[in-house]
Amino acid sequence: MDIIRLIFAVILPPLGVFLQVGFGKHFWINIILTLLGFLPGIIHAVWIIAKK
Template sequence: MNKLVLILLAIFLPPVAVFLKSGAGKDLLINILLCILFYVPGIIHALWVCTK
């Protein structure tokens, strides 16, 4: 998938971007928990997952 699209999704819909990059696994669960607790750490985690 295009990296630019993943980065834009990571900013606006972090769990969707993580799901598209790594599937349904521990990264998705971590990202959902981060987005529920605090939205900004969820964005940072999604950007990290999508760019690694």
Template sequence: MGFCMRFLEILCAIVLPPLGVFFRYGCCKLEFWLSVVLTILGYVPGIIYAIYVIVTDPERHYDDDYSAV
């Protein structure tokens, strides 16, 4: 499931860079707003930054959220 989610985030980052970063971090993080600014300044820098942020982020373990239940 992790590979599929990351693939979709990268695909969204190519189409609309802040959207891919939003799916990874949400809208209240520095990474998202930096992606918005870079996309406004130039589409290609926004794509490069968004893909970089998504690929270098360590894989999240969604199962850890339910281990306390």
């Protein structure tokens, strides 16, 4: 399942984070990072998925 989350993290970072943690604070942080720049959103999403 982690490989699917990582694929979603690269394609659509908030979706990858949502699949990992749900509607928590990390999801909203990732939304903001993705809006500010796509690359920070991807990095944050991969970090959240790899951390757990």
